[in-house]
Amino acid sequence: MAGAFAFKGCQKIRGAQIRVLLEAKEFFLFDCDGVIWHGENAITGAAKVVNALIRRGKNVVFVTNNSTRPRENYVNKFTRLGFTDVMLDQIFSSSYCSALYLRDVVKVRGQVFVIGCEGLRTELLEAGIPCVEEEEDDPDATIYNCALAPDVKAVLVGHDDKLTFLKLAKASCYLRDPECLFLATDNDPWHPLSGGRILPGSGSLTAALEVASGRKATVIGKPSRFMFECISSQFSGVDPAQCLMVGDRLETDMLFGSNCGLDTMLTLTGVSQIEEAQEYRSSDLTTNHSYVPDYVVDTIADFLPAFEEIEEQND
Amino acid sequence: MAGAFAFKGCQKIRGAQIRVLLEAKEFFLFDCDGVIWHGENAITGAAKVVNALIRRGKNVVFVTNNSTRPRENYVNKFTRLGFTDVMLDQIFSSSYCSALYLRDVVKVRGQVFVIGCEGLRTELLEAGIPCVEEEEDDPDATIYNCALAPDVKAVLVGHDDKLTFLKLAKASCYLRDPECLFLATDNDPWHPLSGGRILPGSGSLTAALEVASGRKATVIGKPSRFMFECISSQFSGVDPAQCLMVGDRLETDMLFGSNCGLDTMLTLTGVSQIEEAQEYRSSDLTTNHSYVPDYVVDTIADFLPAFEEIEEQND
Numbered sequence: 220m221a222g223a224f225a226f227k228g229c230q231k232i233r234g235a236q237i238r239v240l241l242e243a244k245e246f247f248l249f250d251c252d253g254v255i256w257h258g259e260n261a262i263t264g265a266a267k268v269v270n271a272l273i274r275r276g277k278n279v280v281f282v283t284n285n286s287t288r289p290r291e292n293y294v295n296k297f298t299r300l301g302f303t304d305v306m307l308d309q310i311f312s313s314s315y316c317s318a319l320y321l322r323d324v325v326k327v328r329g330q331v332f333v334i335g336c337e338g339l340r341t342e343l344l345e346a347g348i349p350c351v352e353e354e355e356d357d358p359d360a361t362i363y364n365c366a367l368a369p370d371v372k373a374v375l376v377g378h379d380d381k382l383t384f385l386k387l388a389k390a391s392c393y394l395r396d397p398e399c400l401f402l403a404t405d406n407d408p409w410h411p412l413s414g415g416r417i418l419p420g421s422g423s424l425t426a427a428l429e430v431a432s433g434r435k436a437t438v439i440g441k442p443s444r445f446m447f448e449c450i451s452s453q454f455s456g457v458d459p460a461q462c463l464m465v466g467d468r469l470e471t472d473m474l475f476g477s478n479c480g481l482d483t484m485l486t487l488t489g490v491s492q493i494e495e496a497q498e499y500r501s502s503d504l505t506t507n508h509s510y511v512p513d514y515v516v517d518t519i520a521d522f523l524p525a526f527e528e529i530e531e532q533n534d
Numbered sequence: 535m536a537g538a539f540a541f542k543g544c545q546k547i548r549g550a551q552i553r554v555l556l557e558a559k560e561f562f563l564f565d566c567d568g569v570i571w572h573g574e575n576a577i578t579g580a581a582k583v584v585n586a587l588i589r590r591g592k593n594v595v596f597v598t599n600n601s602t603r604p605r606e607n608y609v610n611k612f613t614r615l616g617f618t619d620v621m622l623d624q625i626f627s628s629s630y631c632s633a634l635y636l637r638d639v640v641k642v643r644g645q646v647f648v649i650g651c652e653g654l655r656t657e658l659l660e661a662g663i664p665c666v667e668e669e670e671d672d673p674d675a676t677i678y679n680c681a682l683a684p685d686v687k688a689v690l691v692g693h694d695d696k697l698t699f700l701k702l703a704k705a706s707c708y709l710r711d712p713e714c715l716f717l718a719t720d721n722d723p724w725h726p727l728s729g730g731r732i733l734p735g736s737g738s739l740t741a742a743l744e745v746a747s748g749r750k751a752t753v754i755g756k757p758s759r760f761m762f763e764c765i766s767s768q769f770s771g772v773d774p775a776q777c778l779m780v781g782d783r784l785e786t787d788m789l790f791g792s793n794c795g796l797d798t799m800l801t802l803t804g805v806s807q808i809e810e811a812q813e814y815r816s817s818d819l820t821t822n823h824s825y826v827p828d829y830v831v832d833t834i835a836d837f838l839p840a841f842e843e844i845e846e847q848n849d
Binding site for chain 1: 727
């Protein structure tokens with residue numbers, strides 16, 4: 220394979236190998252949660268890594284299935300956590316890409332019914348896409364008596380920590396119309412919280428609606444290729460062979476990279492463990508091989524010594 | 535096949551054929567919604583049919599996946615709608631059978647976390663099974679800060695028109711413990727409402743939780759065999775060959791009958807259409823044949839002329 224390194228193949232790489240890889244790639248795609256930060260805490264060294272890549276003229280983008288915040292909030296968060304060089308156009312969230320899909324791909328004519336957080340609605344409204352107004356909390360409203368908007372042409376499901384049965388029921392009713400599109404920002408099943416708790420993800424809510432409607436949602440976020448198409452349309456000359464996708468989740472990030480023809484790197488600061496990757500690699504089911512990373516690091520802070528060596532060489 | 539009639543096989547049967555069938559069977563299992571009634575309206579003639587079967591000494595039981603009401607409410611509803619001879623022990627709801635399963639089969643030790651209506655909790659409490667108290671509606675409670683009960687040994691999901699994201703998140707957290715059982719009252723995907731609206735069913739909520747937990751629920755209601763085991767344990771000498779399962783939903787009622795070795799009858803007053811049954815029959819996938827009814831009627835009121843003939847013969 221052109222550009223393949225001897226050290227490629229679901230194993231931890233170190234110093235010199237990392238340096239060779241960083242020099243070879245021009246485009247770095249990072250997942251955020253579990254890779255760059257945990258909630259409000261940056262992964263130690265992550266800001267240095269990102270800033271160093273950008274200063275070295277590498278293209279860096281952030282590809283996140285988190286649909287709860289508009290992109291502006293990401294820029295603020297990056298700045299707040301010490302990633303001082305990150306700009307709006309480097310951020311590809313599933314909410315932003317959902318807005319692009321609705322506006323530019325399917326050119327939706329009509330309102331969108333959103334199951335999701337305020338940030339998702341904000342992103343759609345900024346793209347000029349009308350959303351069904353959320354009703355006041357009327358405790359007497361039920362699916363038997365509530366109003367349904369007449370011109371809903373898409374249902375979009377994202378993470379929604381204010382999900383109610385009524386929202387689910389309304390979405391099910393809208394989806395009875397075969398002309399009404401059914402989209403999901405992402406298919407993440409759950410997210411880890413501290414103390415061993417978990418948060419059901421968009422994939423969980425989407426599954427509920429898929430069963431109720433008897434339909435399958437079109438997924439915008441990773442592992443779907445669409446987010447890479449968004450990146451390619453906004454940056455010129457993106458060559459998959461020169462890209463590295465760095466993520467913490469095999470079923471999302473590694474599969475996304477594989478689907479888009481990118482080299483993939485698993486970082487062990489998030490959800491997936493190296494043992495799971497090795498199990499996928501040993502699987503007789505070849506579709507499981509798409510979950511296997513090309514490279515593994517304990518943390519992206521493992522990049523730092525490589526930069527120092529590069530600096531020493533350049534001195 | 536012993537006891538098979540020439541008119542058996544996914545087709546509408548009439549007068550004399552119905553009479554022969556009613557005489558041959560000793561045990562009649564009826565689904566309720568879409569078979570016996572629509573909401574608060576009895577199917578025309580259904581009360582006469584049920585009363586006539588009971589008066590002729592046939593065993594009649596009601597097998598419903600509806601988990602929202604305790605059995606007492608069913609008795610009251612039957613009486614209110616003119617089914618004057620129906621007693622408590624004829625009613626097998628998925629809530630009642632869930633209570634039996636928890637108490638007698640798995641002998642649960644600890645609390646049960648219920649996603650479901652008050653009627654489901656009532657049924658469990660009547661069987662002596664402790665349920666986690668529903669908290670007051672604290673608008674500030676989130677999965678980040680809420681209390682979790684320490685001794686939850688089962689999560690039971692039923693129809694819940696007050697589902698919230700927090701309930702779903704709590705259930706997902708409890709299911710992290712592999713010792714915690716995961717049960718669903720039923721797997722119905724949706725229910726029809728008037729005006730073309732639909733209601734997401736337990737199957738929809740269960741799917742959300744299956745994705746969030748990465749586990750599969752044990753389903754108590756139809757099409758699982760367990761409800762038939764409950765009936766067999768409470769009535770002596772139930773012979774599947776002498777049973778007729780009458781329902782309106784191919785994927786639930788017909789499959790249940792097939793799973794339990796019962797003859798099945800589709801009535802066209804509810805969800806499924808005869809064309810769907812014929813499609814399943816023509817399918818190359820033999821598992822689809824389990825959805826095909828042995829007999830079809832427009833309504834169970836089609837039984838009535840048979841009773842008149844029987845009466846005439848007996849005169």
